[in-house]
Amino acid sequence: MLRLALQLRVSRGLLSRGLRTRSRGPIDDKDGKWTEFKRKLQVFWPGGSWEAFSGTIHLPPEHADVVIVGGGVIGWSVAYWLKRLEARNNTIRVLVVERDPTYSRASTVLSIGGIRQQFSVPQSVQLSLFSIEFLRNINEYLAVAGEPPLDIQFCPSGYLMLASEENASEMERNVKMQRQTGAKVCLLSPEQLKNKFPWINTEDVALASYGLENEGWFDPWCLLQGLRRKALSMGVCHSHGEVIELVSSVRPMVTSRGEQVNIKRINEVHVKMNSSLEYQPVGCAVVINAAGAWSGKLAELAGIGIGPPGTLQGTRLPVEPRKRYVYVWHCPQGPGLEAPLVTDISGVYFRREGLGGYYLGGCSPTEEDEPETEDLEVDHDFFQEKLWPHLAHRVPAFNSLKVQSAWAGYYDYNTFDQNGIVGPHPLVPNMYFATGFSGHGLQHAPGVGRAVAEILLNGEFSTIDLNVFSFSRFYQVEKVQENIII
Amino acid sequence: MAAPKALLRAGHPTWWGGGTLRTLSSQSNFGQGLNPSYDLDPNPGRNPQQGLMGSMASRFYDLEQFREWISRFWSWNLYRKNKVFSYTLKHYGPSVAAAHFVLTHGGAVRFQDQEWLFPQDKNQFLWNNHHFQKLPLEEVDASGCVINYYGLENLVFLPSLRSLRLCGCPYVDDWCLGRLHSLGSSLQELSLAGCPKVTERGLACLHHLRSLRRLDISNLPAVSDKGLTQILVEEMLPNCEVVGIDYADRLKLLSEDQRRVEEKAAAAVPGAPGGLMPT
Numbered sequence: 001m002l003r004l005a006l007q008l009r010v011s012r013g014l015l016s017r018g019l020r021t022r023s024r025g026p027i028d029d030k031d032g033k034w035t036e037f038k039r040k041l042q043v044f045w046p047g048g049s050w051e052a053f054s055g056t057i058h059l060p061p062e063h064a065d066v067v068i069v070g071g072g073v074i075g076w077s078v079a080y081w082l083k084r085l086e087a088r089n090n091t092i093r094v095l096v097v098e099r100d101p102t103y104s105r106a107s108t109v110l111s112i113g114g115i116r117q118q119f120s121v122p123q124s125v126q127l128s129l130f131s132i133e134f135l136r137n138i139n140e141y142l143a144v145a146g147e148p149p150l151d152i153q154f155c156p157s158g159y160l161m162l163a164s165e166e167n168a169s170e171m172e173r174n175v176k177m178q179r180q181t182g183a184k185v186c187l188l189s190p191e192q193l194k195n196k197f198p199w200i201n202t203e204d205v206a207l208a209s210y211g212l213e214n215e216g217w218f219d220p221w222c223l224l225q226g227l228r229r230k231a232l233s234m235g236v237c238h239s240h241g242e243v244i245e246l247v248s249s250v251r252p253m254v255t256s257r258g259e260q261v262n263i264k265r266i267n268e269v270h271v272k273m274n275s276s277l278e279y280q281p282v283g284c285a286v287v288i289n290a291a292g293a294w295s296g297k298l299a300e301l302a303g304i305g306i307g308p309p310g311t312l313q314g315t316r317l318p319v320e321p322r323k324r325y326v327y328v329w330h331c332p333q334g335p336g337l338e339a340p341l342v343t344d345i346s347g348v349y350f351r352r353e354g355l356g357g358y359y360l361g362g363c364s365p366t367e368e369d370e371p372e373t374e375d376l377e378v379d380h381d382f383f384q385e386k387l388w389p390h391l392a393h394r395v396p397a398f399n400s401l402k403v404q405s406a407w408a409g410y411y412d413y414n415t416f417d418q419n420g421i422v423g424p425h426p427l428v429p430n431m432y433f434a435t436g437f438s439g440h441g442l443q444h445a446p447g448v449g450r451a452v453a454e455i456l457l458n459g460e461f462s463t464i465d466l467n468v469f470s471f472s473r474f475y476q477v478e479k480v481q482e483n484i485i486i
Numbered sequence: 487m488a489a490p491k492a493l494l495r496a497g498h499p500t501w502w503g504g505g506t507l508r509t510l511s512s513q514s515n516f517g518q519g520l521n522p523s524y525d526l527d528p529n530p531g532r533n534p535q536q537g538l539m540g541s542m543a544s545r546f547y548d549l550e551q552f553r554e555w556i557s558r559f560w561s562w563n564l565y566r567k568n569k570v571f572s573y574t575l576k577h578y579g580p581s582v583a584a585a586h587f588v589l590t591h592g593g594a595v596r597f598q599d600q601e602w603l604f605p606q607d608k609n610q611f612l613w614n615n616h617h618f619q620k621l622p623l624e625e626v627d628a629s630g631c632v633i634n635y636y637g638l639e640n641l642v643f644l645p646s647l648r649s650l651r652l653c654g655c656p657y658v659d660d661w662c663l664g665r666l667h668s669l670g671s672s673l674q675e676l677s678l679a680g681c682p683k684v685t686e687r688g689l690a691c692l693h694h695l696r697s698l699r700r701l702d703i704s705n706l707p708a709v710s711d712k713g714l715t716q717i718l719v720e721e722m723l724p725n726c727e728v729v730g731i732d733y734a735d736r737l738k739l740l741s742e743d744q745r746r747v748e749e750k751a752a753a754a755v756p757g758a759p760g761g762l763m764p765t
Contacts, residue, residue: 136661140561143554143557145543145550145553146544146550146553154660154661154687155660155687155690156660156661156663156664156687156690157687157690158691184667212694213664213665214664216664336718336721337689337690337719337721338690338693338722355686355715355718
């Protein structure tokens with residue numbers, strides 16, 4: 001009996017299948033143990049995902065030379081330029097802290113992605129020219145070996161700005177300055193404007209300036225991802241968390257005029273991880289404030305603006321979030337393929353989006369009816385009351401249009417003079433600012449990143465002199481007013 | 487036989503062929519483990535690195551560096567070829583400089599009331615350049631040349647250029663088309679056929695070319711909506727003959743069944759003209 005059974009097993013097991021293997025492998029895997037074992041083996045095999053100390057992998061490193069707070073386009077640009085301009089590879093450890101990895105409230109990706117040279121401050125024009133050169137050669141700057149090239153989708157359609165009688169002389173002055181700085185901008189009279197763009201109503205337009213080259217719009221997400229990809233490949237660390245505390249030491253000092261000041265130095269940044277209570281103190285040498293619309297809060301954490309008013313210590317960073325709406329509408333009879341980004345006398349702007357007769361545009365509200373900035377809800381009455389009358393007046397074809405969608409985003413609005421802040425704080429010398437660009441931060445990001453990296457590494461600006469954008473202008477009340485804000 | 491193979495396969499996918507091969511330097515993160523994936527690639531399952539060099543470069547730092555040097559060399563070489571011919575420009579004027587540039591690249595040029603000059607006539611042309619200094623350059627055929635944005639700088643300041651042919655230039659892109667505005671008053675004929683990088687975004691800024699009579703935009707692989715683009719370009723340039731794209735491109739013919747259903751629906755609406763639905 002036993003022999004028979006043995007014979008049967010053997011014959012079923014070996015002889016009947018000859019030298020072929022079974023389909024399920026050598027071990028009968030009915031309870032899934034073998035699959036589990038194989039999975040574990042794959043994990044522990046060299047090159048697998050297992051590491052000896054994996055408990056803190058989600059936390060930022062304990063030490064970093066430079067901590068960049070804010071992983072928007074400015075933050076990543078600073079990280080990229082720091083790694084690129086460092087004297088030897090892998091000498092600076094850079095950490096980028098971003099609160100929201102989905103970028104759902106980030107100004108970078110909610111902007112309309114325009115780039116122009118028509119500014120009223122020469123440094124802004126230089127920054128734009130630098131950025132356009134960067135975007136043109138983006139695949140040489142941001143090439144990562146073995147990754148697909150970036151498609152920035154630049155639309156070189158130009159900006160058209162209109163001016164009324166009272167603003168005409170100022171526009172003429174600005175265009176003269178822009179041309180001297182190197183931008184290709186031309187002035188158009190109302191007749192020339194009508195000839196060039198017959199769909200525009202030139203009533204109450206005295207003068208128009210039109211960017212011939214290097215102006216248009218591009219894909220912000222592509223620039224952000226490109227910078228991020230390149231910076232990560234160069235060894236930048238990043239972490240998804242929020243900076244909740246800046247630990248600093250204070251040294252009282254006396255100036256040459258005998259005033260007592262407190263020089264502060266940030267020693268540690270506490271990064272709180274998303275959706276948990278744990279935080280990691282990161283020892284650092286330099287903190288870069290690139291938090292965009294929320295950089296005012298970060299500056300307060302460092303004690304900037306806390307002190308008697310009128311002193312340098314009591315001068316706060318005048319950057320606050322402002323909500324701006326962008327509407328998308330459909331109008332098949334609207335301006336054709338040649339339509340540039342038009343900025344009306346009233347401040348209303350629009351541009352073509354794609355080929356199907358879609359347009360997007362918006363308008364900055366007046367100081368009195370600034371909307372609440374708690375959430376990103378869109379006020380549709382704003383379009384009906386403030387936007388549409390101006391649009392229909394300027395382009396009669398827009399009398400019949402259909403709003404398709406809308407979104408809102410934040411400007412990191414500098415209430416002092418609507419210009420960026422670049423460089424260190426005089427009393428907290430290891431906090432550097434790269435913020436407050438009031439809506440044109442995206443287009444200036446490559447240039448600003450390079451400028452911050454230069455002043456951090458060399459102590460001076462060498463490509464573009466941005467000393468006019470330093471923090472001390474708030475204390476000395478010297479405005480670098482930007483008049484052309486869209 | 488069977489067991490060792492199965493064992494070998496057990497550890498195989500993670501370290502040999504699993505997932506997308508990343509470059510080495512994109513993994514280095516100071517002991518932070520792997521970077522989270524940051525894929526711009528629409529189909530990450532496909533390995534973007536082809537060939538032996540690619541697969542070796544994903545494993546060895548020095549080969550990766552070597553690969554980067556090679557790509558850097560090629561882009562440097564392209565910029566070297568596309569420099570402005572400043573010496574010729576300074577001594578012999580813009581038209582001779584432009585002709586020299588185009589002939590060096592293997593294109594052809596024609597001066598006013600002259601025969602076409604081809605690359606093999608370059609030395610003769612340079613020898614007789616005093617002949618040509620006074621003559622305006624009228625036609626340039628730079629088809630298939632490696633001209634990029636910076637090389638175009640040689641051509642855009644010609645005051646009487648009538649015809650420019652850039653067929654099949656691999657580096658002519660939207661940025662180049664944005665550069666052509668300075669030829670607006672003179673250029674009558676432009677051909678961009680077969681440029682792989684030109685898209686509808688660049689074509690939009692051809693409205694600066696006011697005197698354009700003929701525009702060839704056939705065979706542009708990067709233009710997404712070819713028929714619509716053609717219609718919009720024709721609207722934008724009313725005096726210009728736009729050749730190249732068929733209107734019906736990307737439009738599908740209805741099958742017999744679908745057509746019958748449409749006709750039936752049209753007939754059901756009283757007063758509707760056959761086949762067309764009033765909106």
